[in-house]
Amino acid sequence: MPAILEARDLTKQFDLGATQVEALRGVSLEVQAGEFLALMGPSGSGKSTLLQLLAGLDRPTSGSVVFEGRDISRLSDDEATKLRRERTGFVFQAFNLIPLLSVIENIGLPFTIAGLDAGRGELRERIRDVISLVELTGKERHRPDQLSQGEQQRVAVARALVTKPSVLFADEPTGNLDYTTGGEILEALWLTAEASAQTIVLVTHDARAAAYADRVLVIGDGRITDEITLGRRQDHSAAPLIARLAQIGL
Amino acid sequence: MGLSRLSARTLTARPLRSLLTILGVALGVGVLSASLTLGAGLEAAINRTVRDLVGNADLRVSAFLERGLSDATVEAIRTMDGVSVAAPIVERRTFLSGVSGTNPGTVTVVGIDPTTYPTVHPLELVGGALLLRADERSAVITEALATAEGYALGSELTVLGAGAPTHLRVVGIVAGSGPIAEAGGRTVFVPIDVARTIFRLTGVTRVDVVLADRTPSQAAADRLAEVITTEPYVLATPADLAAGLRASTADFQATTAWLAAIVLFVGAFLIINTISMTVSERAREVGLLRAAGATRGQIIRFVLVGAAILGVLGSLFGLLVGAGLGALMANSIRALTGFAAQVDPLSAGSLALAFLVGLGVTTAGAMEPAIRASRISPVEALRARFDVPAARRGRLIWLTAVLGFVAVLALLVWPPASGSIGADRAIVVYGVLLVATLATPLVLPPLARIIGLPISLILRLEERLARGSMARDRSRTALTLGALVIGLAMVVALGWTADAARHRATAWLADVVPGDEVLTSIRRVGRTEPAQGELAALPGVRSVSPIATFDLAYHGVRIDAAAIVGADFLSDGRLTFLDGDRATALRALDTGGAAILPEAAARRLDLAVGDSIGVALGDGATLDLRIAGIVSRSLPSGGGEAILVGWPDASGPIGVTGADVFAVRFVPGATPAERAAVETLAATYALEANPLTRIEGAVVDALGRVFGLFDAFSLIALLVAALGIVNTLGMGVLERVRELGVLRAIGMTRRQASRMVVTEAIVLGLAGSVLGILVGLGIGAILLQFSGDLGRSPVLPWGSMALAGVLGISCSIVASYYPSVVAARVSIIRSLQFS
Numbered sequence A: 001m002p003a004i005l006e007a008r009d010l011t012k013q014f015d016l017g018a019t020q021v022e023a024l025r026g027v028s029l030e031v032q033a034g035e036f037l038a039l040m041g042p043s044g045s046g047k048s049t050l051l052q053l054l055a056g057l058d059r060p061t062s063g064s065v066v067f068e069g070r071d072i073s074r075l076s077d078d079e080a081t082k083l084r085r086e087r088t089g090f091v092f093q094a095f096n097l098i099p100l101l102s103v104i105e106n107i108g109l110p111f112t113i114a115g116l117d118a119g120r121g122e123l124r125e126r127i128r129d130v131i132s133l134v135e136l137t138g139k140e141r142h143r144p145d146q147l148s149q150g151e152q153q154r155v156a157v158a159r160a161l162v163t164k165p166s167v168l169f170a171d172e173p174t175g176n177l178d179y180t181t182g183g184e185i186l187e188a189l190w191l192t193a194e195a196s197a198q199t200i201v202l203v204t205h206d207a208r209a210a211a212y213a214d215r216v217l218v219i220g221d222g223r224i225t226d227e228i229t230l231g232r233r234q235d236h237s238a239a240p241l242i243a244r245l246a247q248i249g250l
Numbered sequence B: 001m002g003l004s005r006l007s008a009r010t011l012t013a014r015p016l017r018s019l020l021t022i023l024g025v026a027l028g029v030g031v032l033s034a035s036l037t038l039g040a041g042l043e044a045a046i047n048r049t050v051r052d053l054v055g056n057a058d059l060r061v062s063a064f065l066e067r068g069l070s071d072a073t074v075e076a077i078r079t080m081d082g083v084s085v086a087a088p089i090v091e092r093r094t095f096l097s098g099v100s101g102t103n104p105g106t107v108t109v110v111g112i113d114p115t116t117y118p119t120v121h122p123l124e125l126v127g128g129a130l131l132l133r134a135d136e137r138s139a140v141i142t143e144a145l146a147t148a149e150g151y152a153l154g155s156e157l158t159v160l161g162a163g164a165p166t167h168l169r170v171v172g173i174v175a176g177s178g179p180i181a182e183a184g185g186r187t188v189f190v191p192i193d194v195a196r197t198i199f200r201l202t203g204v205t206r207v208d209v210v211l212a213d214r215t216p217s218q219a220a221a222d223r224l225a226e227v228i229t230t231e232p233y234v235l236a237t238p239a240d241l242a243a244g245l246r247a248s249t250a251d252f253q254a255t256t257a258w259l260a261a262i263v264l265f266v267g268a269f270l271i272i273n274t275i276s277m278t279v280s281e282r283a284r285e286v287g288l289l290r291a292a293g294a295t296r297g298q299i300i301r302f303v304l305v306g307a308a309i310l311g312v313l314g315s316l317f318g319l320l321v322g323a324g325l326g327a328l329m330a331n332s333i334r335a336l337t338g339f340a341a342q343v344d345p346l347s348a349g350s351l352a353l354a355f356l357v358g359l360g361v362t363t364a365g366a367m368e369p370a371i372r373a374s375r376i377s378p379v380e381a382l383r384a385r386f387d388v389p390a391a392r393r394g395r396l397i398w399l400t401a402v403l404g405f406v407a408v409l410a411l412l413v414w415p416p417a418s419g420s421i422g423a424d425r426a427i428v429v430y431g432v433l434l435v436a437t438l439a440t441p442l443v444l445p446p447l448a449r450i451i452g453l454p455i456s457l458i459l460r461l462e463e464r465l466a467r468g469s470m471a472r473d474r475s476r477t478a479l480t481l482g483a484l485v486i487g488l489a490m491v492v493a494l495g496w497t498a499d500a501a502r503h504r505a506t507a508w509l510a511d512v513v514p515g516d517e518v519l520t521s522i523r524r525v526g527r528t529e530p531a532q533g534e535l536a537a538l539p540g541v542r543s544v545s546p547i548a549t550f551d552l553a554y555h556g557v558r559i560d561a562a563a564i565v566g567a568d569f570l571s572d573g574r575l576t577f578l579d580g581d582r583a584t585a586l587r588a589l590d591t592g593g594a595a596i597l598p599e600a601a602a603r604r605l606d607l608a609v610g611d612s613i614g615v616a617l618g619d620g621a622t623l624d625l626r627i628a629g630i631v632s633r634s635l636p637s638g639g640g641e642a643i644l645v646g647w648p649d650a651s652g653p654i655g656v657t658g659a660d661v662f663a664v665r666f667v668p669g670a671t672p673a674e675r676a677a678v679e680t681l682a683a684t685y686a687l688e689a690n691p692l693t694r695i696e697g698a699v700v701d702a703l704g705r706v707f708g709l710f711d712a713f714s715l716i717a718l719l720v721a722a723l724g725i726v727n728t729l730g731m732g733v734l735e736r737v738r739e740l741g742v743l744r745a746i747g748m749t750r751r752q753a754s755r756m757v758v759t760e761a762i763v764l765g766l767a768g769s770v771l772g773i774l775v776g777l778g779i780g781a782i783l784l785q786f787s788g789d790l791g792r793s794p795v796l797p798w799g800s801m802a803l804a805g806v807l808g809i810s811c812s813i814v815a816s817y818y819p820s821v822v823a824a825r826v827s828i829i830r831s832l833q834f835s
């Protein structure tokens, strides 16, 4: 089976006037359809940069990203926008929602942006489904500031899923949350991976979050330093992963 | 680093916003300093003109009646106690014969007493000598006249008078345009006896009096009243003349002053907004400063220093703007009143005042944000996500305070010349604007919803987000919108008053002039002269009606009067009678002993139909005229409207020697050739032909020039409002960078992002236009009510309303250009890194 997402020798440099930061120094990886992949590593190792390149939010300095058989590393802004709207979903660490819009409006936003009527027919069904998936039924009319942070992140997950993206990208989606609330988000992500074979790329520095993934890539100083395959499991205890990480000295 | 250094850096962190604010302050200060320097310039011009007019004279005694002051009266003045010099003067306008055809050859002939005149009016000669004897056939002319007509010392002038032309030799030339301002530089000085001969006069036009040292002019005036008992006269002091001149520009000055106040008012909105935005943005820094031990006082100073920097820069720049505007206004006033108001851009007092007002308004505008900043608690500021507590009522109260401050300032710098003229109007208008601004936050949400409806059909998401963005900071939106509303309201209100003034002028003429063409003469055309008969005999002419304009004395005041042929007005259907029977009244004029009053005069003098007025004649006699009718509008005259009398009274007891106006009515379908023939014949009698349409055109032109300037002021207010819109939309984009990033991440295109900002601008523009038009109509109605025009002009100012709508929307769209570009350029990655 061909990979749904593939990175080939990606590098990324940031110009800071006099100096340069090499955020990525040659990363290659493959993500299979239906796979739940976690990117782990210490702060500043280049996880977010890699995710942004994989999702077509930014262009690599060199190398390429192939998404569903198509090189997306040199897309025009309009093409990239279309890709984001139709093929990918995002969950960020915080501030995912438009404060002015209600839960249901925030979730329907990708459709509204595309000029579709999110209040009718199949789209309405889909919005209802994702709301029940993230267990927010009954809170459709609330505004973001009337929700807890965990609920807000669940709305963000629901919105990322509602377009049925090929790949869902999440950058530290639990970074701002406490232990249990973070667990709820991860459960929700895992559930979609399990139930609808959703491909997920998750960036985290938290082993407990990474333990939900099928496979973990460890990033260090702009390179992939290790790969840990966990496989699909019902049990998400972090102990095995922590043990493996300890083995490789993290 | 000192706190003030930090303030300055805060301003440079947002260069565009700082620049816009500086521009806003500059425009306000510029308009203000222009209107102040103009006031000073006008005052100087008035003083100069008065000095030119009266020279060293302390009193001017002018004849009331056509035949002038008698020798006995002149003698009585000369020998009166306390009079040091009494210079009798004859002044008449006439023609020079033999001057080039294109020039009408009109001149003002001034007959002077060679011994007394030079002490009252020192004449500066550039060649030749002064007149010597009272009877020599010599003339002294102005340099301007000499240049225009090619005269030199020794040239012969031929002056047309009452009899045969008089030949005079030029013996002297006076520098420049000479002292007679109304003559337009074309003055001929002749010995007084020669002038009397030329015009067959027995009296003199006026006597200029220099009082002996320490004789108060009031005492002299009282004594004059005892001495001159047989002839009506008018007494004027230089102060009276200056007051009269000032009155002619007072309205204009008052209007420019309150428009300046309005521009400043709008500028204040911009300042309040900008400083608040900066405070909101810097809230976290302020919190850190507080946490580090800064006192509230220090925080207030921190904010005020920033405002003061903006104020100083804006005010300095404003003085430059003001210099340019001042020159523009001086041109307007010259076109309007003929005054050569020199705007001296270095009038230190005005500059300093404008500068201080600019700085004061800026600082006052910054007060509320400064206090709000000082209330930011260190704990609040350090929270993960900071929202500046929305200040609603508090800010409105401050707004009122600042605007009250501006109003007080405006009253302080109110042009002293205009006194209370227009002050009541200005205060009411200002009040309406203030109330309208304060009401904006209440009206805006429902209005925006209604306006958004049609937009949301096409741009649903953009409309929704735009409306949300407007609701984010209500008072900011209200101030932005308020500025726009005020600018547009001024456009509508001024447009309406201009329409009404135009309408009034043209309707007035059509209502009262019994003709299609008005022929005017600078000399009286006697009733027995052939001109009228020959004109009436031309083909295509239905009637020629003679009219004489003159003054009457009634209870010691001068009133404008006109002699008319009642039958002509009756058959032509002119004049709208409010009281008295039209036919009876007009026939009564032709019989004599009757008068018709314009409504304004009837009200002023408290007279009704059937009353009698006794007008003063020479030799202490009075002529009783019975009021036969009251009309809504009468013939226009210098001071307003004339009371109408019949020819029997005018040429009889009153002593009017002839007509100075002929109203010519053509038969329907008179050919252009027939009309031209009238003008040709009129020219041979030295009558100037003015078709009514041309008079109307001239009136409309004159109004256009004045209102053009006022429109320029509203446009400046609108420009300031547009700067405010750029600021607010820009701030909205900055505040929403993260939201925009999220939207872009989930598939919003750059176009959609910029459309969101433009939609916000359109909603603002539409709301501003609707409110601006409504408020403008309100203000227009008030202004028209003050001038008594409300309801007289039949329609709403559709043109101005449409203009306001177009301006409002286009201003907003243009203003949204830059913020929308910024919104489109928001980088997803960067916006995510913000925190």
Ligand SMILES: Nc1ncnc2c1ncn2[C@@H]1O[C@H](COP(=O)(O)OP(=O)(O)OP(=O)(O)O)[C@@H](O)[C@H]1O
Pocket: A014, A015, A016, A021, A022, A023, A041, A042, A043, A044, A045, A046, A047, A048, A049, A050, A205
């Ligand atoms: N826009 C940028 N300009 C300059 N340097 C950047 C930029 N974005 C990232 N970097 C640098 O690139 C490196 C990798 O950053 P990145 O955000 O990918 O790290 P990360 O692994 O996501 O860290 P964290 O766990 O703290 O989020 C860092 O050294 C960072 O300073």
Ligand SMILES: [Mg+2]
Pocket: A047, A048, A049
């Ligand atoms: Mg990161």
